[in-house]
Amino acid sequence: ESSFVDHRGKTITFAKPPERVVMIVRSAPIIYRAIDAKADNIAGMNKDSLVRYFTKGIYAEMLPEMAKINASAAQDGFVPNVEAILAQKPDAVIQWTHDEKIIEPLERVGLTVVGWQCCTEQDRLDYLTLTGYMTGRNDRAQAILKAQADTLKTLDGKVAKLDVAALPTVLHIDKVADQIQVIANGSQNLALSGVSNPAADNTGEWWRTIDFEQLLVWNPDIIIIPAYADDLNPKDFFDNPVLASLKAVKEKRVYKQPVFARTPDAPEIFLTSEWLAAIAHGADFAPDFKAQIAGIYELLYGAKLTDDQVKAILESDSNAAANKYAELFG
Amino acid sequence: MPNSSAEAPAGKVRTGWLGRKLASVSILPALITLLVAVVLYSVTIGRYDLSVRDVTYILIDNVHPLVAPYWDPVHEVVVEQVRLPRIMAAVIIGFGLSVSGAALQGLFRNPLVDPGIIGVTSGAGFGGTLAILIGWQGYLLLAMAFFFGIGSVFLVKLLSTVRGRTSMLTLVLAGVVISAFFSAAISIAKLLADPFQKLPAITYWLMGSIASSNYLDVLLVAAAVVPSAIAIYLLRFQINIMSLGEEKARALGTRVVLVQWIILVASALISAGVVATSGIIGWVGLVIPHVARALVGADHQRLLPVSGVLGAIYLLMVDNLARTVTTAEIPLGIITALIGVPVFAVILRRLHAKGGWSSD
């Protein structure tokens, strides 16, 4: 028997680990797969999660079984199709907590709901713990958490020695075509990597669209293209004549984020902080990064990555033109 | 001249009066029968497979308890907790929006008027958005939406009243202006919303859905819609008169301002109630009255009920599609238009000759 408290403060008890779990939370399937080390108990997920994560890319290569899971739980991230979920006869449903209206219909028909809340760093760690309780694989959950904590602690030790006054500025830009869109207040803690975001304020506004004049005013040292920005590459910056007067473009310090940043709540996301620190401060901040990546993916998914796969994860092709990328990560 | 009327040929009068009553009666019961049929049909469909027999027994059980219910309790839950409240919500909302749309088109004498024109819809939308943004849920959200919706109609009335007189044109323009204002405010709120949780929540809520309706929601929306629809229906004859224009209405002895107010407030209640419980459901209140007018003419005595029932049938069918056609819930607002458009394009073409408006 396992009993735990979910993010709503509700105590949930399972006599044995549930065998049919429907997940409405977008990143729950990958977390569940990582901790449970198998996909057998995942009975359903969102259409959206399936299409986005499991039909192409590294997950599709490593975890082909995920693509076969029923995807009728919800279309849009959180609004459940109650009858479709009932038809799966689930033992438990993982759902967001942000609105009682999206949980109440599920409980009304007698389903067991585990609530996850969003979006702080602690919430993200909790997903792993909660999944550990559900699957009865708390050991794996703690091992993964420890791997994260160790990496970040080492990184923190190095970042602490940097001169706080001279930290480089980094702007995450995911669009430069019809509009210039930057991440103003994202979820990634940039301080962990020893950089700062000139666009940050505490409005809570995640994305912000700016005009070119504003970009000139901020003039960041480094520009990062988020992993999800499929159509945007460093080359687009280097080839754009209007952007040529930007410092980061002049110095060719425009980088595409690696694939491990693709799924915001995935267990490997912490690698992003290390990668960014290396970009900003040098290879010392992520020593032997390729081996580390292979190790983490093996721990999480039991996958043995080929060298090409690691390169693909690091977006080495896209970043070939960027300053010192090859030197940094081979 | 009260007694002289007896001298009019009685037979003719009787058939005539009854004849008219019958004409209105023959379409309305047909529609009501259709509505009942669609409701019953709706209970039997859904992603969860249930036989028609099971559903019938489950329904009968409520009226006349069957000794040994042999069905799975989950079935009863599906029928009674998932499908029934949702069906009720669709019927009530479709009815309310169409009645209010028909009344407002008559009041403003403008075919482009819909329940959103008086600012309530986007006002209520903003109220709800604000609530989501602050993190309020459930009945707080509902209250906010409702409060802002009703507030905005008062704002519109205030804006358009110059020295005690309200012109219908200014009123309608004030409505447009206030709507635009709240829509912009909604957009601002969306820009500020957390894109992972709150933005999708706002977007989805605004798009309109009755997917998660429970009996309390149904009760709430009914509490807003039913009395308002009754008030509007009671004014059916006054709306006829108001549709001739304010001057004429005044000359005929109508208490113009009072009638305007009742209709505005009743429409505001309907819209605010709908938005509060189910988000913005557009289009129904604009188009259904035109279809109804094509069926029974411009007389609001027949138009209002026919409009209402037609709206109920329409929204119910649309919601049935929304919940069965794909695995995912498609927001109502989308299907309303997507399915409705081709259908109504044809209907409007066909029936336009007798479309009830004189201006074509």
Added chain:
Amino acid sequence: MPNSSAEAPAGKVRTGWLGRKLASVSILPALITLLVAVVLYSVTIGRYDLSVRDVTYILIDNVHPLVAPYWDPVHEVVVEQVRLPRIMAAVIIGFGLSVSGAALQGLFRNPLVDPGIIGVTSGAGFGGTLAILIGWQGYLLLAMAFFFGIGSVFLVKLLSTVRGRTSMLTLVLAGVVISAFFSAAISIAKLLADPFQKLPAITYWLMGSIASSNYLDVLLVAAAVVPSAIAIYLLRFQINIMSLGEEKARALGTRVVLVQWIILVASALISAGVVATSGIIGWVGLVIPHVARALVGADHQRLLPVSGVLGAIYLLMVDNLARTVTTAEIPLGIITALIGVPVFAVILRRLHAKGGWSSD
């Protein structure tokens, strides 16, 4: 009776005719002067600090090259590549939408009509959304938006033409229906869009922005707006006549169908051009004509140019706010309404007495 006219008192005729000309002339030049002033002011403001002197030299340099430009080349880029095209776009778009709104309100004799009513706006919006969804950008997107915009006005006309006759009411309803259809289609596209990349792109594009306009964009939107606005202006007198109703217009010898078509197509071109280059910019085309009508009356000969210039000034000022008020670009659609609403609420109240519509 051509020669009899000479017998009319000549002096009176002259002052009268000139008098009318002057009345229209005195407001229009005032507005044009204001527009020029606002344009010049607009070049000097922005997030990037530039002194008025620098800007002046940079501008003069174009007309009369200064031998040794002492300014930073970045400054020149900011003024000439960032600010100027944007200002031009705002002026052209504001002008076009307002002229088309005024013409359509006259044609349909309905104060609630705006350039979006004939289906172009959401048609073009859908075209653009589709392009973004497919992954097309730049001129492909533009072409898609344009194509769908123009296509939808033809669809509307097709839908509303029964046996060769088009009633204005059916036309306007068909417009509403087609708009609803494409809006729903846009929503569907949004549901299908990747929420990290394409959804925000679609949302932002639809909300309207001229932030990234370059000279090619300006050229494109001008190519759509300028000839159309000229065509509409040339028809100014015919619009007066059409505004009396179709029958009367026909009796006066107007080629009703031709005039309708020219105005519809010209408005469609304007809207499609605007949406294609800058997304959906609502509200301007609806409200500005009312303000203009309050200023100069209903006669379209004066109304159209005044409406246009007023719209240009308004949109330019709004865009100035959009790009300077915060570090973020606020979508035009939002500020248009947010700032405009209180202002126009007051103006409409004040000037409504001579609002140009007879129906209040």
Added chain:
Amino acid sequence: MIEASDLTVERGGRIILRDYSLRLERGRTLAVLGANGVGKTTLINTLIGLIKPRSGRLSIGGQVGFVPQLFEVPFSYSALDIALMGRARHLGLFGAPGKRDYEIVRHYFHMLGIEDFEPQTFNSLSGGQRQLVMIAQALASECELLVLDEPCAALDYKNQDKVLSLLEHLRDSHAMTIVFSTHMPQHAVEIASDVLLMTSGSRYVCGPTADALNAENLTALYDLPIARADFSGLAKHTYAPVFRHEGVVIDG
């Protein structure tokens, strides 16, 4: 029934009527005559309360039925629908016409001989037919005071006759008070007990028909020779204009 003293009425900022006083007892019929634009419609609208006078006192006893000069409807109501609206005053805020109301309206349709129009769309009727429906509407309101603005303007002689007879009948048998405006003095001759000759916004003659209505006053009123004409072989007379009497010069 009607008592107005020193009425001053303005429209669009212009004073149209100044210091009008008039008095009409229950059961009498007043014909209002005057040139175009002199203010007949304005006066009538003031009497029924559509326009508030700027100054002066006005008291009206009883409910008022009204037939306007111009009329359009935005919806295609049937003629019966339109006439039924005349019953509004008797139905209260939440009422709708019932069997009795239909009977009353049909009764007046019958009296006017327009039963056929009942189901027809009001807007598809001819100008004169619409006017008859509007008169039926006003009659159906069964008010003590009936006010009609040029009720016969679009009517042919036969229908004028019907309407005039009906008005007289209503006055006689129900002691209704009637005010109507007209451009044909003959209408006044036929049924009016009183006439109001509006010469200008501030000058008028008001009195019993027999006294006030004569060729002289009418000629002054219309600024055109109006002569008495006697029907050949009948003991009746009319007043008719003598058009183009002095070979009016066209000064164009």
Added chain:
Amino acid sequence: MIEASDLTVERGGRIILRDYSLRLERGRTLAVLGANGVGKTTLINTLIGLIKPRSGRLSIGGQVGFVPQLFEVPFSYSALDIALMGRARHLGLFGAPGKRDYEIVRHYFHMLGIEDFEPQTFNSLSGGQRQLVMIAQALASECELLVLDEPCAALDYKNQDKVLSLLEHLRDSHAMTIVFSTHMPQHAVEIASDVLLMTSGSRYVCGPTADALNAENLTALYDLPIARADFSGLAKHTYAPVFRHEGVVIDG
């Protein structure tokens, strides 16, 4: 100028006119008389091309100016604006009225004595004033054929006189062809060279005024005694209705 043979016209699915034939030479004036709803407006709308006849042949020579029976405008145009619209035919698709057009319109305003209305909002004019403006509009169109539907219905005698004189003047000095409908036979007596008496949708009398217009025909037309009345002391006559002649019984 006008040649119509065997015209059959329907509206809303009902046949209103059957087998109407008529012919009017250039420079002549036709008065159309008939009971309410007989089809005068329908005939006139057919002549000017607003209604397509169901069968029959119709040929009209030259451009047509038209004054409708009912008139409303949705925008507050000035009277001048409205009258200027009469110039549409002369301005082409992309034209706008220039100095000459203003002069012509002002000329007719002057002839009708309505110069004062120029800047006034059309909708704030009285019924009769609007009708004068509409007549000015039709005159300003300077067409060969002028068609007027009850042009004098809302006018006082003075203005009727003005309009009639003006029409006669136009016919005489510009050889204009004129068709107008009216309910007052006197108008026909005054200026019409021809009359069309529409007894029903399929029966009519058409001919020169002197022949066709007599008490007998009119009595048949209106189904009411119409008698010739001679002006006291003048060598003129008129036709006027003998209202309530036989003590018409109100059968209500």
